[in-house]
Amino acid sequence: MSEPNDARPFIPSGGGFRALREAAAGCRGCHLWEPATQTVFGEGLKRSRVMLVGEQPGDREDRAGRPFVGPAGRELDTALKAARIARDEAYVTNVVKHFKFEERGRRRIHQTPKRFEIEACRPWLDEELAQVRPEALVLLGATAAKALLGSAFRVSRERGRLLDSELAPIVSATIHPSAILRAPDERARMAEREAFAADLAVVARALRA
Numbered sequence: 001m002s003e004p005n006d007a008r009p010f011i012p013s014g015g016g017f018r019a020l021r022e023a024a025a026g027c028r029g030c031h032l033w034e035p036a037t038q039t040v041f042g043e044g045l046k047r048s049r050v051m052l053v054g055e056q057p058g059d060r061e062d063r064a065g066r067p068f069v070g071p072a073g074r075e076l077d078t079a080l081k082a083a084r085i086a087r088d089e090a091y092v093t094n095v096v097k098h099f100k101f102e103e104r105g106r107r108r109i110h111q112t113p114k115r116f117e118i119e120a121c122r123p124w125l126d127e128e129l130a131q132v133r134p135e136a137l138v139l140l141g142a143t144a145a146k147a148l149l150g151s152a153f154r155v156s157r158e159r160g161r162l163l164d165s166e167l168a169p170i171v172s173a174t175i176h177p178s179a180i181l182r183a184p185d186e187r188a189r190m191a192e193r194e195a196f197a198a199d200l201a202v203v204a205r206a207l208r209a
C-alpha cells in the first residue's frame with residue numbers, strides 16, 4: 001500500500017478555527033507525524049493583521065507544541081519589536097506542521113522537508129490563510145517562499161520587497177530567522193539581524209500606509 005500524501009481527508013468540513021486546530025492534531029496525511037512529538041499548528045489571533053509563515057517546527061517547537069518558541073523564535077520576536085509589529089497582532093505558522101529530523105546520537109537534526117511533504121501539508125496552511133485573512137503575509141525563508149510563490153522564487157533577490165500576489169493585500173519574503181543563528185560570527189549575526197528587521201519594517205510601513 002502506498003504512503004498517504006495528503007492532509008485533505010483530515011480537514012474538517014466546518015467548525016471554524018478551533019475545529020481546524022483540533023483536527024490538525026490528529027493529521028496522518030504524510031509520514032512526518034510518526035517520529036515527531038505532536039502537530040505544531042499556527043498560533044495567534046484569528047483576526048491577526050500579519051501572518052508569518054516559516055518552514056517547519058524545530059526541536060523546541062516539537063516538544064512545546066507551539067511555533068517559534070526556540071532560538072529562532074526569539075530572533076523573530078526581537079525583529080518584530082524593532083520593526084514595530086506587535087507580536088500579538090501576528091499569527092505565526094509553518095508550511096509543514098510536523099518536525100522533520102534525523103537522529104544523531106541524542107540530537108535531533110533538522111531536515112528540510114521535501115516537496116511532496118510540503119504539498120501534503122499545504123491544505124492546513126490554505127485553511128489558516130482562509131480563516132485569518134491577513135492584511136500582510138510574510139514568508140520566512142526559501143522553503144516557505146517557494147511553497148507559496150513558486151519554485152523559481154529567490155529570497156536572496158526579492159527579500160524585503162512588496163510582491164504582487166493574490167495571497168494577501170501585502171506580501172513579502174525574507175530570510176528565516178534561523179539563518180541569523182547560523183551566521184559565522186557576531187558581526188555577521190548583527191548584520192543579519194538588522195537586515196531582517198529592516199525587511200519586516202517594510203511590511204510595517206505598508207500596514208500603516
Ligand code: SF4
Pocket residue numbers: 006007024027028029030031032033039096097098120121124
Ligand atoms: S506534516 Fe502536515 S500533512 Fe504531514 S502528518 Fe503532519 S500535519 Fe499532516
